[in-house]
Amino acid sequence: MKRTLLSALIAGLMSANVTLYPNSASALPGDLALPEFGDGASATFNSQQEYELGRAWLKMFRSQVRTISDPLLQDYMEDLIYKLASNSPLKDRRLEIVIVDNPTINAFAVPGGVIGVHNGAFLYADNEAQLASILGHQLAHLSQRHFARGVEQQQKSALPTMAGMLGALVLAATAGGDAGIAAMAATQAAAQQNMLRFSRENEQEADRVGMETLEKADYDPNAFAGMFENMMAANRFIGRKPPEFLLTHPLTESRVSDARNRAREYPRKVYVDNLDYQLMRARIEVHLASSNAEAVKKFRARVKDGARGAEADRYGMALAFLQAGRLAEAREQLEPLLQKDPRRLAYVIADTDIDVASGAAERAVTKLQTQLRVNPGNYPLAMAYAGALLKSSQPQLAEAVLLEQVKVRPNDPYIWYELAETHGLAGNILGVHQARAEYFVLNGVLDKAEQQLGYALKLVKDDDITLARINERIRQIKTLRQQMEKM
Numbered sequence: 001m002k003r004t005l006l007s008a009l010i011a012g013l014m015s016a017n018v019t020l021y022p023n024s025a026s027a028l029p030g031d032l033a034l035p036e037f038g039d040g041a042s043a044t045f046n047s048q049q050e051y052e053l054g055r056a057w058l059k060m061f062r063s064q065v066r067t068i069s070d071p072l073l074q075d076y077m078e079d080l081i082y083k084l085a086s087n088s089p090l091k092d093r094r095l096e097i098v099i100v101d102n103p104t105i106n107a108f109a110v111p112g113g114v115i116g117v118h119n120g121a122f123l124y125a126d127n128e129a130q131l132a133s134i135l136g137h138q139l140a141h142l143s144q145r146h147f148a149r150g151v152e153q154q155q156k157s158a159l160p161t162m163a164g165m166l167g168a169l170v171l172a173a174t175a176g177g178d179a180g181i182a183a184m185a186a187t188q189a190a191a192q193q194n195m196l197r198f199s200r201e202n203e204q205e206a207d208r209v210g211m212e213t214l215e216k217a218d219y220d221p222n223a224f225a226g227m228f229e230n231m232m233a234a235n236r237f238i239g240r241k242p243p244e245f246l247l248t249h250p251l252t253e254s255r256v257s258d259a260r261n262r263a264r265e266y267p268r269k270v271y272v273d274n275l276d277y278q279l280m281r282a283r284i285e286v287h288l289a290s291s292n293a294e295a296v297k298k299f300r301a302r303v304k305d306g307a308r309g310a311e312a313d314r315y316g317m318a319l320a321f322l323q324a325g326r327l328a329e330a331r332e333q334l335e336p337l338l339q340k341d342p343r344r345l346a347y348v349i350a351d352t353d354i355d356v357a358s359g360a361a362e363r364a365v366t367k368l369q370t371q372l373r374v375n376p377g378n379y380p381l382a383m384a385y386a387g388a389l390l391k392s393s394q395p396q397l398a399e400a401v402l403l404e405q406v407k408v409r410p411n412d413p414y415i416w417y418e419l420a421e422t423h424g425l426a427g428n429i430l431g432v433h434q435a436r437a438e439y440f441v442l443n444g445v446l447d448k449a450e451q452q453l454g455y456a457l458k459l460v461k462d463d464d465i466t467l468a469r470i471n472e473r474i475r476q477i478k479t480l481r482q483q484m485e486k487m
Contacts, residue, residue: 013021016478049095050254055096055114057318058399059442068119069417070304072380073283073284074380075379077099080132081097081276084213087213088131088209090139098114098117099116101118106120107121109138110136116133119284119287120288124227124231125227130223131277132214132217132223133226136209140205191195212343221266244406282315295323303333315346321333325357327357327358338351345378347366348381351367360391365394366393370390377405377408387418396426398425399431402419413442416435416436416439420435429459446480449480453474
Protein backbone atom coordinates (compact mmCIF):
# COMPACT_ATOMS: atom_id res chain seq x y z
CA MET A 1 0.00 0.00 0.00
CA LYS A 2 1.44 3.35 -1.04
CA ARG A 3 2.08 5.78 1.81
CA THR A 4 1.40 9.49 1.68
CA LEU A 5 4.36 11.77 2.37
CA LEU A 6 3.04 12.69 5.81
CA SER A 7 2.37 9.07 6.72
CA ALA A 8 5.87 8.05 5.75
CA LEU A 9 7.41 10.84 7.78
CA ILE A 10 5.36 10.08 10.86
CA ALA A 11 6.08 6.36 10.47
CA GLY A 12 9.76 7.16 10.51
CA LEU A 13 9.31 9.32 13.55
CA MET A 14 7.44 6.66 15.45
CA SER A 15 10.06 3.97 14.89
CA ALA A 16 13.08 6.18 15.54
CA ASN A 17 15.21 6.27 18.69
CA VAL A 18 13.22 5.13 21.70
CA THR A 19 14.75 4.05 24.98
CA LEU A 20 12.56 2.71 27.75
CA TYR A 21 13.62 2.01 31.32
CA PRO A 22 10.92 -0.06 33.01
CA ASN A 23 8.95 1.67 35.72
CA SER A 24 7.14 -0.62 38.08
CA ALA A 25 6.55 0.56 41.63
CA SER A 26 8.42 3.85 41.74
CA ALA A 27 9.82 6.68 39.63
CA LEU A 28 12.51 5.14 37.47
CA PRO A 29 14.43 6.62 34.55
CA GLY A 30 13.34 6.22 30.95
CA ASP A 31 14.68 8.17 28.00
CA LEU A 32 12.50 8.66 24.95
CA ALA A 33 14.22 10.37 22.03
CA LEU A 34 12.65 10.98 18.67
CA PRO A 35 15.17 12.13 16.06
CA GLU A 36 14.10 14.30 13.16
CA PHE A 37 14.67 14.97 9.46
CA GLY A 38 18.24 14.41 8.27
CA ASP A 39 20.69 15.64 5.68
CA GLY A 40 19.86 13.21 2.89
CA ALA A 41 16.26 14.37 2.77
CA SER A 42 16.89 18.08 3.31
CA ALA A 43 16.25 18.80 -0.36
CA THR A 44 12.85 17.07 -0.13
CA PHE A 45 11.56 18.31 3.25
CA ASN A 46 11.71 22.02 4.01
CA SER A 47 11.55 23.62 7.44
CA GLN A 48 7.92 24.65 7.06
CA GLN A 49 6.88 21.06 6.34
CA GLU A 50 8.82 19.95 9.40
CA TYR A 51 7.20 22.68 11.48
CA GLU A 52 3.68 21.69 10.43
CA LEU A 53 4.43 18.01 10.96
CA GLY A 54 5.74 18.63 14.46
CA ARG A 55 2.74 20.72 15.47
CA ALA A 56 0.30 18.12 14.14
CA TRP A 57 2.18 15.42 16.05
CA LEU A 58 2.07 17.52 19.23
CA LYS A 59 -1.72 17.81 19.02
CA MET A 60 -1.99 14.02 18.77
CA PHE A 61 0.43 13.61 21.65
CA ARG A 62 -1.46 16.00 23.91
CA SER A 63 -4.71 14.19 23.18
CA GLN A 64 -3.35 11.05 24.84
CA VAL A 65 -0.73 12.19 27.35
CA ARG A 66 -1.07 14.20 30.53
CA THR A 67 0.95 17.41 30.37
CA ILE A 68 1.76 20.13 32.90
CA SER A 69 -0.07 23.47 32.99
CA ASP A 70 2.25 25.46 35.24
CA PRO A 71 3.16 28.91 33.84
CA LEU A 72 6.11 29.31 36.20
CA LEU A 73 7.65 25.96 35.21
CA GLN A 74 6.83 26.51 31.54
CA ASP A 75 8.49 29.93 31.61
CA TYR A 76 11.60 28.48 33.25
CA MET A 77 11.85 25.66 30.70
CA GLU A 78 11.41 28.01 27.76
CA ASP A 79 14.14 30.32 29.04
CA LEU A 80 16.48 27.35 29.45
CA ILE A 81 15.71 25.86 26.04
CA TYR A 82 16.14 29.16 24.21
CA LYS A 83 19.40 29.85 26.01
CA LEU A 84 20.68 26.50 24.78
CA ALA A 85 19.21 26.90 21.29
CA SER A 86 20.91 30.27 20.83
CA ASN A 87 24.24 28.51 21.45
CA SER A 88 23.49 25.48 19.25
CA PRO A 89 23.81 24.88 15.48
CA LEU A 90 20.00 24.79 15.22
CA LYS A 91 18.88 27.16 12.46
CA ASP A 92 15.08 27.02 12.76
CA ARG A 93 14.40 28.11 16.34
CA ARG A 94 10.61 28.03 16.27
CA LEU A 95 10.49 25.80 19.31
CA GLU A 96 7.56 24.38 21.25
CA ILE A 97 8.16 23.00 24.74
CA VAL A 98 5.86 20.39 26.24
CA ILE A 99 6.26 19.16 29.82
CA VAL A 100 4.84 15.69 30.47
CA ASP A 101 3.48 14.93 33.92
CA ASN A 102 5.40 11.73 34.58
CA PRO A 103 8.07 10.87 37.19
CA THR A 104 10.42 9.16 34.71
CA ILE A 105 13.46 10.73 33.04
CA ASN A 106 12.16 10.99 29.48
CA ALA A 107 12.99 13.60 26.87
CA PHE A 108 12.32 13.75 23.12
CA ALA A 109 12.74 15.91 20.05
CA VAL A 110 10.27 15.95 17.16
CA PRO A 111 10.77 17.50 13.71
CA GLY A 112 9.77 21.12 13.49
CA GLY A 113 11.15 22.07 16.89
CA VAL A 114 8.93 20.23 19.36
CA ILE A 115 10.90 19.34 22.48
CA GLY A 116 9.39 17.39 25.33
CA VAL A 117 10.62 16.51 28.77
CA HIS A 118 9.08 14.64 31.67
CA ASN A 119 8.96 16.58 34.91
CA GLY A 120 10.57 13.52 36.47
CA ALA A 121 13.85 14.55 34.85
CA PHE A 122 14.18 17.13 37.63
CA LEU A 123 14.23 14.32 40.19
CA TYR A 124 17.41 12.86 38.67
CA ALA A 125 19.30 15.99 37.58
CA ASP A 126 21.31 17.36 40.51
CA ASN A 127 21.69 20.80 38.94
CA GLU A 128 20.63 22.89 35.98
CA ALA A 129 23.67 21.86 33.94
CA GLN A 130 22.63 18.20 34.11
CA LEU A 131 19.10 19.04 32.99
CA ALA A 132 20.61 21.21 30.25
CA SER A 133 22.67 18.23 29.09
CA ILE A 134 19.46 16.29 28.40
CA LEU A 135 17.96 19.20 26.50
CA GLY A 136 21.19 19.97 24.64
CA HIS A 137 21.24 16.36 23.45
CA GLN A 138 17.69 16.72 22.10
CA LEU A 139 18.52 20.01 20.38
CA ALA A 140 21.44 18.23 18.73
CA HIS A 141 19.04 15.66 17.24
CA LEU A 142 17.16 18.57 15.69
CA SER A 143 20.17 20.54 14.51
CA GLN A 144 21.82 17.47 12.96
CA ARG A 145 18.57 16.51 11.20
CA HIS A 146 18.67 12.93 12.37
CA PHE A 147 15.07 12.17 11.62
CA ALA A 148 15.44 12.23 7.82
CA ARG A 149 18.34 9.84 8.10
CA GLY A 150 16.04 7.57 10.07
CA VAL A 151 13.37 7.84 7.38
CA GLU A 152 15.89 6.91 4.67
CA GLN A 153 17.20 4.00 6.71
CA GLN A 154 13.75 2.57 7.28
CA GLN A 155 12.77 2.81 3.64
CA LYS A 156 15.25 -0.03 3.08
CA SER A 157 13.42 -2.37 5.45
CA ALA A 158 9.94 -3.28 6.65
CA LEU A 159 8.25 -0.36 8.43
CA PRO A 160 6.11 -0.94 11.51
CA THR A 161 2.46 0.04 11.47
CA MET A 162 1.58 3.59 12.44
CA ALA A 163 -1.00 2.65 15.04
CA GLY A 164 1.37 0.29 16.81
CA MET A 165 4.21 2.79 17.02
CA LEU A 166 2.01 5.66 18.18
CA GLY A 167 0.60 3.40 20.88
CA ALA A 168 4.11 2.41 21.98
CA LEU A 169 5.23 6.02 22.22
CA VAL A 170 2.19 7.03 24.21
CA LEU A 171 2.82 4.15 26.61
CA ALA A 172 6.43 5.23 26.97
CA ALA A 173 5.40 8.83 27.59
CA THR A 174 2.75 7.96 30.16
CA ALA A 175 3.19 4.79 32.19
CA GLY A 176 6.36 3.37 30.66
CA GLY A 177 7.19 -0.06 31.98
CA ASP A 178 6.66 -3.49 30.54
CA ALA A 179 3.55 -2.44 28.60
CA GLY A 180 5.57 0.05 26.59
CA ILE A 181 8.35 -2.45 26.03
CA ALA A 182 5.90 -5.11 24.83
CA ALA A 183 4.25 -2.69 22.41
CA MET A 184 7.61 -1.56 21.08
CA ALA A 185 8.88 -5.12 20.70
CA ALA A 186 5.79 -6.24 18.82
CA THR A 187 5.92 -3.43 16.25
CA GLN A 188 9.61 -2.75 15.84
CA ALA A 189 11.29 -6.14 15.77
CA ALA A 190 11.45 -6.46 11.98
CA ALA A 191 13.58 -3.36 11.35
CA GLN A 192 15.24 -3.10 14.72
CA GLN A 193 18.80 -4.24 14.01
CA ASN A 194 19.55 -1.70 11.28
CA MET A 195 17.75 1.11 13.10
CA LEU A 196 19.53 0.40 16.37
CA ARG A 197 22.99 0.57 14.79
CA PHE A 198 22.06 3.73 12.92
CA SER A 199 20.48 5.49 15.90
CA ARG A 200 23.46 4.75 18.13
CA GLU A 201 25.59 6.66 15.65
CA ASN A 202 23.10 9.50 16.02
CA GLU A 203 23.39 9.27 19.79
CA GLN A 204 27.16 9.66 19.66
CA GLU A 205 26.81 12.68 17.42
CA ALA A 206 24.10 14.17 19.65
CA ASP A 207 26.36 13.72 22.70
CA ARG A 208 29.21 15.55 20.95
CA VAL A 209 27.12 18.42 19.56
CA GLY A 210 25.09 18.65 22.77
CA MET A 211 28.25 19.06 24.84
CA GLU A 212 29.47 21.81 22.54
CA THR A 213 26.16 23.59 23.03
CA LEU A 214 26.36 23.11 26.78
CA GLU A 215 29.83 24.65 27.00
CA LYS A 216 28.94 27.60 24.74
CA ALA A 217 25.93 28.32 26.97
CA ASP A 218 28.34 28.51 29.94
CA TYR A 219 27.40 25.20 31.56
CA ASP A 220 29.84 22.64 32.92
CA PRO A 221 30.45 20.07 30.14
CA ASN A 222 31.05 17.45 32.86
CA ALA A 223 27.29 17.57 33.45
CA PHE A 224 26.82 15.08 30.59
CA ALA A 225 28.77 12.37 32.38
CA GLY A 226 27.19 13.30 35.70
CA MET A 227 23.70 12.88 34.26
CA PHE A 228 24.65 9.54 32.70
CA GLU A 229 25.97 8.36 36.06
CA ASN A 230 22.75 9.37 37.81
CA MET A 231 20.77 7.39 35.26
CA MET A 232 23.03 4.36 35.63
CA ALA A 233 22.73 4.50 39.41
CA ALA A 234 18.94 4.55 39.15
CA ASN A 235 19.06 1.66 36.69
CA ARG A 236 21.18 -0.41 39.08
CA PHE A 237 18.66 0.31 41.79
CA ILE A 238 15.98 -1.27 39.62
CA GLY A 239 17.96 -4.50 39.42
CA ARG A 240 17.02 -5.08 35.79
CA LYS A 241 17.21 -3.31 32.45
CA PRO A 242 15.28 -3.35 29.16
CA PRO A 243 16.17 -5.73 26.32
CA GLU A 244 19.34 -4.81 24.42
CA PHE A 245 17.48 -4.11 21.19
CA LEU A 246 15.66 -1.22 22.90
CA LEU A 247 18.81 0.43 24.21
CA THR A 248 19.19 3.14 21.59
CA HIS A 249 20.57 5.27 24.41
CA PRO A 250 22.90 2.65 25.93
CA LEU A 251 23.98 3.68 29.41
CA THR A 252 27.41 2.08 29.57
CA GLU A 253 30.64 2.82 31.37
CA SER A 254 32.25 3.53 28.01
CA ARG A 255 29.68 6.20 27.22
CA VAL A 256 30.32 7.86 30.57
CA SER A 257 34.06 7.59 29.99
CA ASP A 258 33.71 9.12 26.52
CA ALA A 259 31.77 12.02 28.00
CA ARG A 260 34.39 12.57 30.70
CA ASN A 261 37.22 12.53 28.18
CA ARG A 262 35.43 14.92 25.86
CA ALA A 263 34.74 17.32 28.75
CA ARG A 264 38.45 17.48 29.54
CA GLU A 265 39.05 19.12 26.17
CA TYR A 266 37.34 22.29 27.43
CA PRO A 267 38.99 24.89 29.73
CA ARG A 268 38.39 24.35 33.43
CA LYS A 269 36.06 26.93 35.01
CA VAL A 270 34.06 27.45 38.18
CA TYR A 271 30.33 27.03 37.62
CA VAL A 272 27.54 28.16 39.94
CA ASP A 273 24.15 26.45 39.85
CA ASN A 274 21.00 28.45 39.11
CA LEU A 275 18.76 28.82 42.17
CA ASP A 276 15.70 28.89 39.89
CA TYR A 277 16.46 25.31 38.86
CA GLN A 278 16.46 24.15 42.48
CA LEU A 279 13.21 26.03 43.10
CA MET A 280 11.55 24.36 40.11
CA ARG A 281 12.87 21.02 41.29
CA ALA A 282 11.28 21.58 44.69
CA ARG A 283 8.06 22.66 43.00
CA ILE A 284 7.95 19.42 41.01
CA GLU A 285 8.73 17.30 44.06
CA VAL A 286 5.71 18.79 45.83
CA HIS A 287 3.57 18.12 42.76
CA LEU A 288 4.74 14.51 42.42
CA ALA A 289 4.51 13.67 46.13
CA SER A 290 2.09 10.89 46.98
CA SER A 291 0.26 13.18 49.43
CA ASN A 292 0.45 16.65 50.95
CA ALA A 293 1.48 15.12 54.27
CA GLU A 294 4.31 13.22 52.58
CA ALA A 295 5.56 16.43 50.92
CA VAL A 296 5.49 18.34 54.22
CA LYS A 297 7.38 15.54 55.97
CA LYS A 298 10.04 15.36 53.24
CA PHE A 299 10.80 19.08 53.15
CA ARG A 300 10.59 19.52 56.90
CA ALA A 301 13.31 16.86 57.24
CA ARG A 302 15.47 18.57 54.60
CA VAL A 303 15.18 22.00 56.17
CA LYS A 304 16.10 20.51 59.54
CA ASP A 305 19.00 18.52 58.11
CA GLY A 306 20.32 21.32 55.90
CA ALA A 307 21.96 18.81 53.55
CA ARG A 308 20.66 20.41 50.37
CA GLY A 309 19.94 24.00 49.32
CA ALA A 310 18.32 25.79 52.26
CA GLU A 311 16.36 28.27 50.14
CA ALA A 312 14.94 25.66 47.77
CA ASP A 313 13.98 23.34 50.62
CA ARG A 314 12.29 26.16 52.53
CA TYR A 315 10.42 27.12 49.34
CA GLY A 316 9.38 23.49 48.88
CA MET A 317 8.09 23.36 52.45
CA ALA A 318 6.12 26.57 51.92
CA LEU A 319 4.48 25.04 48.82
CA ALA A 320 3.79 21.79 50.68
CA PHE A 321 2.08 23.70 53.50
CA LEU A 322 0.11 25.72 50.92
CA GLN A 323 -1.09 22.55 49.19
CA ALA A 324 -2.08 21.13 52.58
CA GLY A 325 -4.07 24.27 53.43
CA ARG A 326 -1.77 25.18 56.29
CA LEU A 327 -1.49 28.79 55.20
CA ALA A 328 0.04 30.38 58.29
CA GLU A 329 2.87 27.84 58.23
CA ALA A 330 3.30 28.37 54.49
CA ARG A 331 3.71 32.12 54.99
CA GLU A 332 6.12 31.58 57.87
CA GLN A 333 8.41 29.55 55.60
CA LEU A 334 8.12 31.95 52.66
CA GLU A 335 8.57 35.23 54.51
CA PRO A 336 12.37 35.12 54.99
CA LEU A 337 12.81 34.16 51.32
CA LEU A 338 10.72 37.13 50.20
CA GLN A 339 12.58 39.52 52.47
CA LYS A 340 15.90 38.39 51.01
CA ASP A 341 14.78 38.34 47.37
CA PRO A 342 11.47 40.22 46.93
CA ARG A 343 11.43 40.15 43.11
CA ARG A 344 12.10 36.48 42.48
CA LEU A 345 9.11 35.19 40.52
CA ALA A 346 8.77 31.90 42.39
CA TYR A 347 8.51 33.71 45.73
CA VAL A 348 6.17 36.44 44.46
CA ILE A 349 3.73 33.95 42.99
CA ALA A 350 3.83 31.71 46.06
CA ASP A 351 3.13 34.78 48.19
CA THR A 352 0.12 35.83 46.13
CA ASP A 353 -1.14 32.22 45.97
CA ILE A 354 -1.17 32.25 49.78
CA ASP A 355 -3.06 35.55 49.71
CA VAL A 356 -5.70 34.14 47.36
CA ALA A 357 -6.04 30.95 49.40
CA SER A 358 -6.42 33.10 52.53
CA GLY A 359 -9.31 35.05 51.01
CA ALA A 360 -7.20 38.15 50.38
CA ALA A 361 -7.36 38.13 46.57
CA GLU A 362 -7.45 41.94 46.34
CA ARG A 363 -4.13 42.11 48.19
CA ALA A 364 -2.72 39.63 45.67
CA VAL A 365 -4.03 41.81 42.82
CA THR A 366 -2.22 44.86 44.21
CA LYS A 367 1.06 42.97 44.62
CA LEU A 368 0.89 41.51 41.12
CA GLN A 369 0.08 44.89 39.58
CA THR A 370 3.25 46.25 41.16
CA GLN A 371 5.31 43.36 39.81
CA LEU A 372 3.84 43.69 36.31
CA ARG A 373 4.78 47.35 36.17
CA VAL A 374 8.38 46.24 36.56
CA ASN A 375 8.01 43.19 34.30
CA PRO A 376 5.12 43.93 31.88
CA GLY A 377 3.60 41.02 30.00
CA ASN A 378 5.46 38.37 32.01
CA TYR A 379 3.64 35.08 31.43
CA PRO A 380 3.56 33.56 34.95
CA LEU A 381 2.87 36.95 36.57
CA ALA A 382 0.06 37.70 34.12
CA MET A 383 -1.59 34.32 34.66
CA ALA A 384 -1.37 34.72 38.43
CA TYR A 385 -2.81 38.23 38.04
CA ALA A 386 -5.74 36.98 35.96
CA GLY A 387 -6.45 34.31 38.56
CA ALA A 388 -6.38 36.83 41.39
CA LEU A 389 -8.70 39.16 39.45
CA LEU A 390 -11.19 36.33 39.07
CA LYS A 391 -11.04 35.56 42.77
CA SER A 392 -11.66 39.25 43.53
CA SER A 393 -14.77 39.23 41.26
CA GLN A 394 -13.25 41.20 38.37
CA PRO A 395 -13.77 38.82 35.41
CA GLN A 396 -13.79 41.55 32.76
CA LEU A 397 -10.32 42.72 33.79
CA ALA A 398 -9.10 39.12 33.92
CA GLU A 399 -10.55 38.61 30.44
CA ALA A 400 -8.53 41.55 29.10
CA VAL A 401 -5.31 40.18 30.66
CA LEU A 402 -5.82 36.74 29.13
CA LEU A 403 -6.69 38.15 25.71
CA GLU A 404 -3.35 39.95 25.69
CA GLN A 405 -1.54 36.77 26.70
CA VAL A 406 -3.19 34.65 24.03
CA LYS A 407 -1.98 37.08 21.36
CA VAL A 408 1.58 36.38 22.45
CA ARG A 409 1.12 32.66 23.13
CA PRO A 410 -1.61 31.44 20.72
CA ASN A 411 -0.42 27.81 20.96
CA ASP A 412 -0.69 27.56 24.75
CA PRO A 413 -3.68 25.35 25.66
CA TYR A 414 -3.64 26.48 29.29
CA ILE A 415 -4.36 30.11 28.37
CA TRP A 416 -7.25 29.10 26.12
CA TYR A 417 -8.69 26.94 28.91
CA GLU A 418 -8.50 29.79 31.42
CA LEU A 419 -9.85 32.23 28.85
CA ALA A 420 -12.90 30.05 28.21
CA GLU A 421 -13.66 29.92 31.93
CA THR A 422 -13.13 33.68 32.26
CA HIS A 423 -15.34 34.47 29.24
CA GLY A 424 -18.09 32.53 30.97
CA LEU A 425 -17.78 34.50 34.20
CA ALA A 426 -17.71 37.73 32.17
CA GLY A 427 -20.92 36.75 30.33
CA ASN A 428 -19.26 36.35 26.91
CA ILE A 429 -20.83 33.07 25.79
CA LEU A 430 -19.65 33.38 22.18
CA GLY A 431 -16.12 33.80 23.50
CA VAL A 432 -16.54 30.70 25.68
CA HIS A 433 -17.23 28.50 22.67
CA GLN A 434 -14.46 30.00 20.55
CA ALA A 435 -11.85 29.67 23.32
CA ARG A 436 -12.93 26.11 24.08
CA ALA A 437 -12.60 25.26 20.41
CA GLU A 438 -8.99 26.50 20.35
CA TYR A 439 -8.23 24.56 23.52
CA PHE A 440 -9.59 21.37 21.97
CA VAL A 441 -7.69 21.96 18.71
CA LEU A 442 -4.38 22.28 20.57
CA ASN A 443 -5.15 19.06 22.42
CA GLY A 444 -6.07 17.15 19.27
CA VAL A 445 -9.76 16.71 20.17
CA LEU A 446 -11.09 18.00 16.87
CA ASP A 447 -14.64 16.68 17.10
CA LYS A 448 -15.24 18.73 20.25
CA ALA A 449 -13.58 21.75 18.65
CA GLU A 450 -16.00 21.60 15.72
CA GLN A 451 -18.88 21.10 18.14
CA GLN A 452 -17.96 24.26 20.07
CA LEU A 453 -17.72 26.30 16.88
CA GLY A 454 -21.12 24.93 15.85
CA TYR A 455 -22.53 26.33 19.09
CA ALA A 456 -20.79 29.63 18.34
CA LEU A 457 -22.38 29.86 14.87
CA LYS A 458 -25.84 29.70 16.43
CA LEU A 459 -25.04 32.82 18.47
CA VAL A 460 -23.90 34.90 15.49
CA LYS A 461 -26.65 36.71 13.61
CA ASP A 462 -25.83 39.96 11.84
CA ASP A 463 -22.04 39.92 12.25
CA ASP A 464 -20.86 38.73 8.84
CA ILE A 465 -17.16 39.11 9.69
CA THR A 466 -17.39 36.92 12.80
CA LEU A 467 -19.52 34.42 10.89
CA ALA A 468 -16.92 34.19 8.12
CA ARG A 469 -14.09 33.76 10.64
CA ILE A 470 -15.86 30.91 12.42
CA ASN A 471 -16.66 29.14 9.16
CA GLU A 472 -13.04 29.51 8.04
CA ARG A 473 -11.83 28.06 11.34
CA ILE A 474 -14.17 25.09 10.90
CA ARG A 475 -12.72 24.54 7.43
CA GLN A 476 -9.17 24.65 8.84
CA ILE A 477 -10.07 22.11 11.50
CA LYS A 478 -11.50 19.74 8.90
CA THR A 479 -8.24 19.99 6.95
CA LEU A 480 -6.26 19.31 10.10
CA ARG A 481 -8.45 16.29 10.83
CA GLN A 482 -7.63 14.85 7.40
CA GLN A 483 -3.91 15.32 8.04
CA MET A 484 -4.09 13.68 11.47
CA GLU A 485 -6.13 10.77 10.14
CA LYS A 486 -3.27 10.04 7.72
CA MET A 487 -0.96 9.61 10.70
